[in-house]
Amino acid sequence: MNKALKILALLGVGVLLSVTTRAExxxxxxxxxxxxxxxxxQDYNQAFSKFWKEKSGKSVTIKQSHGGSGKQxxxxxxxxxxxxxxxxxxxxxxxxxxxxRLLPKDWQKRFPNNSSPYTSTIVFLVRKGNPKGIKDWDDxxxxxxxxxxxxxKTSGGARWxxxxxxxxxxxxTNGDEAKAKEFLKALFxxxxxxxxxxxxxxxxxxxxxxxxVLVAWENEAILASKELGKGQVEIVVPSISIxxxxxxxxxxxxxxxxxxxxxxxxxxxxxxxxxxxxxxxxNYYRPRLESAAKKYGNQFPQLKLFTIDEVFGGWQKAQxxxxxxxxxxxxxxxK
Amino acid sequence: xxxxxxxxxxSEQKASRRGTEESPVAKWVLxxxxxxxxxxxxxxxxxxxxxxAFEKGWSFFFGALKDPDSWSAIRLTLTIAAISVPLNVVxxxxxxxxxxxFEFRGxxxxxxxxxxxxxxxxxxxxxxxxxxxGLQGYFGRWLDDHDIKIIFAVPGIVMATVFxxxxxxxxxxxxxxxxxxxxxxxxxxxxGANGWQTFWYVTLPSVKWGLLYGVxxxxxxxxxxxxxxxxxxxxxxxxxxxxxxxxxKLYNEYNGTAAFAVxxxxxxxxxxxxxxxxxxxxKTQRNYELAQRATDEQK
Numbered sequence: 285m286n287k288a289l290k291i292l293a294l295l296g297v298g299v300l301l302s303v304t305t306r307a308e309x310x311x312x313x314x315x316x317x318x319x320x321x322x323x324x325x326q327d328y329n330q331a332f333s334k335f336w337k338e339k340s341g342k343s344v345t346i347k348q349s350h351g352g353s354g355k356q357x358x359x360x361x362x363x364x365x366x367x368x369x370x371x372x373x374x375x376x377x378x379x380x381x382x383x384x385r386l387l388p389k390d391w392q393k394r395f396p397n398n399s400s401p402y403t404s405t406i407v408f409l410v411r412k413g414n415p416k417g418i419k420d421w422d423d424x425x426x427x428x429x430x431x432x433x434x435x436x437k438t439s440g441g442a443r444w445x446x447x448x449x450x451x452x453x454x455x456x457t458n459g460d461e462a463k464a465k466e467f468l469k470a471l472f473x474x475x476x477x478x479x480x481x482x483x484x485x486x487x488x489x490x491x492x493x494x495x496x497v498l499v500a501w502e503n504e505a506i507l508a509s510k511e512l513g514k515g516q517v518e519i520v521v522p523s524i525s526i527x528x529x530x531x532x533x534x535x536x537x538x539x540x541x542x543x544x545x546x547x548x549x550x551x552x553x554x555x556x557x558x559x560x561x562x563x564x565x566x567n568y569y570r571p572r573l574e575s576a577a578k579k580y581g582n583q584f585p586q587l588k589l590f591t592i593d594e595v596f597g598g599w600q601k602a603q604x605x606x607x608x609x610x611x612x613x614x615x616x617x618x619k
Numbered sequence: 620x621x622x623x624x625x626x627x628x629x630s631e632q633k634a635s636r637r638g639t640e641e642s643p644v645a646k647w648v649l650x651x652x653x654x655x656x657x658x659x660x661x662x663x664x665x666x667x668x669x670x671x672a673f674e675k676g677w678s679f680f681f682g683a684l685k686d687p688d689s690w691s692a693i694r695l696t697l698t699i700a701a702i703s704v705p706l707n708v709v710x711x712x713x714x715x716x717x718x719x720x721f722e723f724r725g726x727x728x729x730x731x732x733x734x735x736x737x738x739x740x741x742x743x744x745x746x747x748x749x750x751x752x753g754l755q756g757y758f759g760r761w762l763d764d765h766d767i768k769i770i771f772a773v774p775g776i777v778m779a780t781v782f783x784x785x786x787x788x789x790x791x792x793x794x795x796x797x798x799x800x801x802x803x804x805x806x807x808x809x810x811g812a813n814g815w816q817t818f819w820y821v822t823l824p825s826v827k828w829g830l831l832y833g834v835x836x837x838x839x840x841x842x843x844x845x846x847x848x849x850x851x852x853x854x855x856x857x858x859x860x861x862x863x864x865x866x867x868k869l870y871n872e873y874n875g876t877a878a879f880a881v882x883x884x885x886x887x888x889x890x891x892x893x894x895x896x897x898x899x900x901x902k903t904q905r906n907y908e909l910a911q912r913a914t915d916e917q918k
Binding site for chain 1: 749752753754755756759763766768770771853854855856857858868870871872873
């Protein structure tokens with residue numbers, strides 16, 4: 285008899301707890317984002333809550349979910365109720381628009397700069413003193429080098445990494461696709477583990493000490509070299525890399541149901557403001573705004589950047605050619 | 620004379636020992652291998668978790684646990700366990716009762732089904748619920764139209780947890796119920812007890828320690844499950860992160876000490892579980908011995 289009472293009591297506690305978690309909700313936004321933006325949105329969410337309170341008198345809390353960009357897009361398609369998505373590349377938001385029809389297909393036209401409030405690029409992180417002498421992309425295919433990069437199927441950063449390397453070889457060989465494929469094949473032969481997201485790859489390299497070079501987002505590399513792996517790792521800037529534009533969008537259907545359309549839009553717009561741009565720059569994302577770019581300019585190395593549109597004909601095409609089932613990545617990664 | 624018998628006896632004893640046991644060298648080598656293995660792979664990492672957790676002192680440790688997001692993860696984990704363990708107790712009792720006391724068609728299928736979660740990878744366990752209740756799943760549209768949230772919310776996490784912890788209680792009870800047989804219940808029934816009374820006064824007391832043991836294992840897994848929960852959680856900080864997911868998130872946010880603080884709490888729960896488990900094993904053993912002695916004395 286006692287046991288039944290205890291079980292009932294436990295159940296009661298459970299129900300109570302779940303009720304209290306539900307009662308806490310006031311206006312809240314869910315921002316589903318990719319892996320390395322954790323620190324950026326931690327700072328930005330605080331600033332925006334304050335800004336919104338001053339502007340509208342209402343309080344808003346922003347919840348975050350982070351993971352590999354492709355994986356996060358999949359979760360939104362499967363019903364993760366994101367009011368806004370801030371992912372690593374445009375294709376992942378395209379998929380949400382196509383498969384789940386949660387936002388219009390022309391979402392990228394709704395905010396300035398292709399809906400990308402900040403940009404980044406792909407650089408290398410090597411061990412202190414660069415013992416393997418890694419300087420440019422062609423050093424990554426040498427036989428005794430271990431390269432850390434996440435899985436392009438699940439990670440947005442990994443797709444930028446892949447395309448940056450591919451673009452480098454295309455430029456060097458004047459557009460020889462066969463040579464570029466060979467180059468990537470040799471590169472991925474040197475990859476001992478494929479993590480699902482950029483952050484996982486960084487911890488593999490810095491905390492677990494695996495590999496000679498990490499191919500990473502510039503923001504992730506600077507963060508790792510300044511904070512986590514201070515004194516253990518250093519950045520190497522290749523001769524050329526890709527201009528990465530991580531886009532943002534309001535997920536219309538979800539926001540409409542939650543009644544958060546207005547605040548969701550303001551949330552993304554504020555990223556373009558002086559305050560938003562400064563926060564981005566402080567977290568090592570390249571700002572769009574001239575004034576912020578000037579102020580924080582010296583923390584970003586100068587290098588030649590090519591865009592996905594000029595080399596690969598946009599994300600739709602790049603995704604289809606390289607990362608879809610049976611695409612170039614599948615061909616070169618088969619051992 | 621006495622001496623001879625004695626040596627004779629002990630030599631015989633020695634011979635018999637040689638027949639069934641290895642030489643002392645082999646014995647000590649085996650023991651030290653086992654011990655060294657357990658120390659390096661089990662105890663050392665566990666000690667390290669606590670060491671890392673307290674690296675920055677007590678106040679940091681409690682601060683890390685009091686962080687609203689970690690606190691929410693702790694609460695969520697307890698809620699999930701509080702819902703899924705009773706569900707599995709009810710199911711486990713019903714299923715083991717049916718399997719042990721009745722003969723029916725499809726009994727072997729039921730037994731196999733109970734074992735299914737042991738065989739299936741946790742990732743698959745999570746994914747099946749996404750495929751059923753996710754927005755693109757079979758019931759996705761309907762659920763969405765009626766504004767019912769299952770996946771990426773508490774119900775989904777409960778379902779995944781119930782699935783992976785399904786076998787623990789039933790697996791523990793079936794052999795006990797089969798061993799006790801149906802005689803006692805039959806006696807109770809002939810003495811005029813109804814079904815409910817038979818259950819409370821005859822069946823439950825005879826399986827209570829086994830049941831408790833099953834509940835403890837079930838609870839440990841429910842609180843510690845990572846894979847299946849990770850698939851259905853959506854990883855919303857402060858909302859759908861359970862303790863294991865929170866540990867991973869903190870670690871990935873370069874907040875190692877806080878990650879280990881939450882991990883050490885989980886480990887503490889595990890140690891507690893282990894303690895209770897050992898106590899129950901000792902208790903059942905003693906009950907068994909007492910019962911044996913009682914029957915011996917009666918003879």
